[in-house]
Amino acid sequence: MFGVARRLGASNTSVSRFLIGAVALGFALLVAAVLASTWIVGRSREHSDWVRHSYEVEVAVARAQVLLEQSETTRRGYLLSGDPRYSEAFDGFQRQVGPAAARVVGLVSDNPRQQANIAEFRRRAAALARSQSASMALARSGRTSEAMRDFTREAAHTPLGLIRGVVARMLTEERRLLTERRAEQRRSVRLFYQMIALTGLLLVALAVITTVTLLRVTRDLQASRDEARRLNETLEDQVAERTADLTRANDEIQRFAYIVSHDLRSPLVNVMGFTSELEAAAQPLGALVDRAEAEAPAILTEEARLAAREDLPEAIGFIRTSTAKMDRLINAILKLSREGRRVIAPEPLDLAAIADGVVASMRQVIDARGAEVEVQRPLPQVASDRVGVEQILSNLVENAVKYLQPGRPGRVTVTGRQERGRVIVSVADNGRGIAPADHQRIFDLFRRAGAQDQPGEGIGLAHVRALAYRLGGAIDVDSRPGEGSTFRLTLPATLQDARA
Amino acid sequence: MSPHQTVNIVMVEDDEGHARLIEKNIRRAGIMNDVRHFTDGGTALQYMFHDVDGPAMNGPALVLLDLNLPDMSGTDILARIKAEGSPLRRTPVVVLTTTDDKVEIQRCYDLGCNVYITKPVNYESFAQAIRQLGLFLSVIQVPDAED
Numbered sequence: 001m002f003g004v005a006r007r008l009g010a011s012n013t014s015v016s017r018f019l020i021g022a023v024a025l026g027f028a029l030l031v032a033a034v035l036a037s038t039w040i041v042g043r044s045r046e047h048s049d050w051v052r053h054s055y056e057v058e059v060a061v062a063r064a065q066v067l068l069e070q071s072e073t074t075r076r077g078y079l080l081s082g083d084p085r086y087s088e089a090f091d092g093f094q095r096q097v098g099p100a101a102a103r104v105v106g107l108v109s110d111n112p113r114q115q116a117n118i119a120e121f122r123r124r125a126a127a128l129a130r131s132q133s134a135s136m137a138l139a140r141s142g143r144t145s146e147a148m149r150d151f152t153r154e155a156a157h158t159p160l161g162l163i164r165g166v167v168a169r170m171l172t173e174e175r176r177l178l179t180e181r182r183a184e185q186r187r188s189v190r191l192f193y194q195m196i197a198l199t200g201l202l203l204v205a206l207a208v209i210t211t212v213t214l215l216r217v218t219r220d221l222q223a224s225r226d227e228a229r230r231l232n233e234t235l236e237d238q239v240a241e242r243t244a245d246l247t248r249a250n251d252e253i254q255r256f257a258y259i260v261s262h263d264l265r266s267p268l269v270n271v272m273g274f275t276s277e278l279e280a281a282a283q284p285l286g287a288l289v290d291r292a293e294a295e296a297p298a299i300l301t302e303e304a305r306l307a308a309r310e311d312l313p314e315a316i317g318f319i320r321t322s323t324a325k326m327d328r329l330i331n332a333i334l335k336l337s338r339e340g341r342r343v344i345a346p347e348p349l350d351l352a353a354i355a356d357g358v359v360a361s362m363r364q365v366i367d368a369r370g371a372e373v374e375v376q377r378p379l380p381q382v383a384s385d386r387v388g389v390e391q392i393l394s395n396l397v398e399n400a401v402k403y404l405q406p407g408r409p410g411r412v413t414v415t416g417r418q419e420r421g422r423v424i425v426s427v428a429d430n431g432r433g434i435a436p437a438d439h440q441r442i443f444d445l446f447r448r449a450g451a452q453d454q455p456g457e458g459i460g461l462a463h464v465r466a467l468a469y470r471l472g473g474a475i476d477v478d479s480r481p482g483e484g485s486t487f488r489l490t491l492p493a494t495l496q497d498a499r500a
Numbered sequence: 501m502s503p504h505q506t507v508n509i510v511m512v513e514d515d516e517g518h519a520r521l522i523e524k525n526i527r528r529a530g531i532m533n534d535v536r537h538f539t540d541g542g543t544a545l546q547y548m549f550h551d552v553d554g555p556a557m558n559g560p561a562l563v564l565l566d567l568n569l570p571d572m573s574g575t576d577i578l579a580r581i582k583a584e585g586s587p588l589r590r591t592p593v594v595v596l597t598t599t600d601d602k603v604e605i606q607r608c609y610d611l612g613c614n615v616y617i618t619k620p621v622n623y624e625s626f627a628q629a630i631r632q633l634g635l636f637l638s639v640i641q642v643p644d645a646e647d
Contacts, residue, residue: 262568265598265621266518267515268621269515269517269518269619269621269626270515270517270518272621272622273517273518273627274517275623276624276627277521327622331621
C-alpha cells in the first residue's frame with residue numbers, strides 16, 4: 001500500500017512538473033509567434049513603403065520628363081506658328097520643370113546613383129532651358145529666322161534625346177529596385193508563413209505530448225483508485241479471514257491445552273494413588289520394625305531400620321509434594337484453557353463498583369498485611385465481560401498487596417481514564433517492584449520474578465494476560481525494583497459481542 | 501444366595517493403574533462381586549453382548565465405564581448399551597472418568613447413563629469416592645438382563 005502511494009506521489013510530482021513546463025513552453029511559443037509576426041508585419045510595411053517610394057520616383061521622373069517634353073513641344077509650336085498661346089504655355093511648362101526635378105531630387109536622396117542621374121538630368125534640362133529661352137526670346141522679338149537657325153544648331157546636339165536617355169536610366173534603376181524590393185517583400189511574407197507554420201507545428205506537438213501524458217496519468221490514477229477501492233472492498237473479508245484464522249489457531253491451542261492437561265491427569269492419579277498405597281503399606285512395615293526392635297533387636301539390620309523409618313517416608317514425601325505441585329500446574333493449564341473456552345458476554349460495567357467489590361472480597365488479606373487499597377473515582381465506563389474484568393482486577397490487586405517492600409506499608413491505587421475508544425485501568429503499588437528483565441517474563445505461565453518468598457505457581461499474570469487478550473485488550477507493566485509497580489490494563493471501551 | 505452376589509461388575513478402563521485402584525477401593529468397601537476388567541471398548545462389547553458368561557447371556561451386571569478409551573469413545577459403548585432393543589438397556593452404567601466437561605456429562609445422561617462420577621485427582625478424594633460408590637453398589641437393585 002505504502003509502496004504504491006509513494007510511487008504514485010513521485011510520478012505525480014514529476015508529471016505535474018512536466019505539464020507546467022509544457023504549458024509554459026506553449027505560452028512562450030505563442031509569445032514568440034506574436035513577436036515574430038509583429039516584426040515581420042513591420043518589415044513588410046517597410047518593404048511596401050519602399051515599393052511605393054519606387055513608384056513615386058517613377059511618377060516624379062516621368063512628370064519632369066513630360067513637362068520638359070511639353071515645354072519643348074510648345075517652343076517648337078511657337079517657332080513654327082508664332083502663335084502666342086504656345087509662348088504662354090511654354091512659359092508655364094518651363095516654370096514647372098525646375099520644381100518637378102527638385103521633387104525627384106528630394107525623393108532619391110537615399111540613392112547616390114539616382115542622385116547622379118538626376119543631377120545630370122537637371123544640368124541637361126537647365127542647358128536646354130537656357131537655349132530654349134534664348135530661341136524663344138529671339139522669336140518673340142521677331143527674329144524668327146535666327147531662332148530657327150539656333151534651334152537647328154541646337155537640335156544637332158540632340159539635347160532632348162540625351163535627357164530621354166537619362167530618364168530611361170533612372171526608370172530602369174527604379175525598376176531594378178522595385179524588383180528587388182518586391183522579392184524582399186515576398187521573402188519576408190514567406191518567412192512569416194514559415195514562422196507561423198513552425199509555431200503551429202510546435203504547438204500541436206506540445207498539445208499532443210501534453211494530452212498523452214495527461215491521459216496516461218489519468219489512467220494511472222484510475223488504476224490506483226480502482227486498486228484502492230478493491231482493497232477497501234476486500235478489507236473486511238481479509239480481516240474476517242484473519243480473525244477466523246486466529247480464532248481457529250486459538251481454539252486449537254485451547255483444545256490442545258485441554259487434552260494435554262486431561263491426559264496428564266490420568267497418570268498422575270496413578271502416581272498419587274499408588275503413593276498413598278505405598279504409604280499405607282509402609283505403615284505396617286514401620287510397625288513391624290518397631291516390634292522387631294523391641295522384641296528381637298538381633299534380626300533388625302541398620303539398613304532395614306533406616307529404610308522403614310527414614311528412606312521410605314522421605315521418598316513418599318517428595319513424591320507427594322512433587323505430584324501435588326504437578327497437579328496444581330495441570331489445574332492451572334486447565335483453568336486457562338477453560339477460561340479460553342468460556343463465552344464472553346459484554347455488558348456495560350461500573351468499573352468503580354467492580355473494583356470496590358474486588359477490594360471488599362480481599363478485605364481480610366489486605367488488613368492482615370496492613371495494606372491500603374484506594375479506588376480513585378471517577379473510573380470510565382466500559383462495556384466488557386464482567387467475570388473477566390473482575391478476575392483481572394482481582395489478580396492485579398492481589399499481587400499488589402502480596403509483593404510488598406519489606407518495612408513499608410502497602411499502598412495500592414486503582415485509577416482509570418478513557419483514551420480514544422480505549423479504557424486504561426492502572427493498578428499502582430509501592431511494593432518491591434520488578435526487575436526490567438522480568439517485565440515480559442512475569443506474564444508467562446509458571447514464571448515468577450524476584451525472591452520466591454510468597455506462595456504461588458506463576459499463573460495469575462498469565463491468566464490476566466490471556467483474559468486481557470480475550471477481552472480485546474492488553475496488559476503491560478511499568479516498574480522499578482524497590483519502588484513499586486504499575487500494571488496498565490487497556491480495554492476497548494466497547495467490546496463487540498462475539499456471539500452477535 | 502443374595503441377589504448382590506450374582507451381579508457381575510464389568511469395568512471398562514484403559515488405565516491398568518486406575519483399574520487396580522478402583523478395584524482395591526471397591527473391595528475395601530466390602531464389595532466382593534466378580535469384577536471383569538477390559539482395557540478397550542471392542543473386547544468389552546464383545547464380552548457384554550456375545551460371551552456366554554457375559555451379562556447379555558448370563559444374569560445381571562453393572563458397568564463401570566471410562567470415557568477415554570484407545571479404540572472408541574466410552575459414549576459409543578454407552579449408546580450401544582442403552583440403545584432401543586438392546587438386551588442390556590436396563591443394566592446400570594456408572595461412568596467413571598477424568599472428564600469433567602459439562603457438555604460431556606449432559607450427553608452421557610442423555611444417552612441413559614445412570615451415574616456420572618468424575619475421578620478426583622487427589623487420591624484421598626478418589627479413594628473416598630470409590631468407596632462410597634462401593635457402598636452405593638452394595639445397596640442398589642440390579643434388574644436381570646432381558647431375554
